[in-house]
Amino acid sequence: MKTLSKDNAENVARHLAMAARLIDEDPALAHEHALAASRSAGRVGVVRETVAITAYAVGDFALALRELRTHRRITGSDDQVPLIVDSERGVGKPDRALEEGRAVDRSKLSVPVRVQLAIAMSGARLDLGETERALQELDIPEADPDRAFEWSPALFSARAAVLEELGRDAEAAEWERRAQIAADALDAAAGVADREVIVVEEIELIDDEGGVDVASGVIPTEDLGLDDIEDLGDTSTSADDADVTDADADAVSAGAVDVDEADADSDASTESSAPDEDAR
Template structure:
């Protein structure tokens, strides 16, 4: 079972279908273990089987009692064409109890559901979370900034959309450049140009780092609900 899970994790980006086969093999051997059902859900989502992803996510949630994959559940509801159900699922959780990264992924998924319903103004409101800081880069920042850019473009606010897209690129470049500095969870990115983050040496000159102990958001992990 553990070998199948390891292979699923290794293959998820390169070959989602094969990763899903390994996940299904693990389910047959240990279907009552939460991480097995979680892996099955993630690989099903990666292959576009949103109905199966929903079933596996509900099973994972029932076994584990956790809401850490709520964004994936919301997005899977969108995937089967039920944006209203997606919004209901997202509203049913206590967002204050979620880790910052999970809360951001949920906000992005909820915003997407609002766009599905033709509600761009509400989609923008969904992204107004405490983690939205245009001047600092956390692991969740590139996806959050890009989602905001998408909604602003939908609203016809092109210049604002371009600015948020620029910041998404800067944040991603800054985080990539700092990848070798494991102690750095947060970067200040205001006024950094993308080319300034082309190397680690340039990054350290352009971006100030903060000790994780002083980071009010903590070291949230990246989730799998990126859109």
């Protein structure tokens, strides 16, 4: 197995760090950094993943698909299947998007990835004009309006959008309101220690399984970090190789956050609390 030299590894790490930093404010420049990293470490999974994510962000869905499939082949991970589904939608193939989503064993996906996949599958149904079925795709346990995780704003907003398409305006407005409450709570909780809790009232925000807050196109910049880049090997596969293997995704434990609708826009108080052990 070919190993990256120290200089190359450091160079790749710098480019990946810049891609992660710039993905929201300047996706095109983030993509340039990802491509630069791929020139030095094109057969490393996290590099191909980063190229895919930044390609998606700049609207190059064909490149995103190619890179995502290569990443899946290298790593054996289905963590980016929601982005594969959305990229298929991006190239105008909602039927193929649904096939990709149905091909994975959802029981082997982490909760955040399952939620992202539900949102992407719902979007594909909308593309096909299957509005009722788009709503059914979002009928998952994580859509509990009284308990919100980090992925809840996107999930609630997706549900609101489908309900609006169905002409159910009152329900749509309620889900959009809850999405805003959850988003405000997450903003208020940013930086709070794992065992601290922000108390308000209506929605309990628990982050014991981790999550990725995405909006109808899964761009988890947290995934752009490096693990031991100096030791990453050259596990070669072709960029056109689209073989699929399944892999379990581990859930990540984090702290609990309670949110009060009435005080969502005011200062929140903090107090100590043990992590929620609720298993989904």
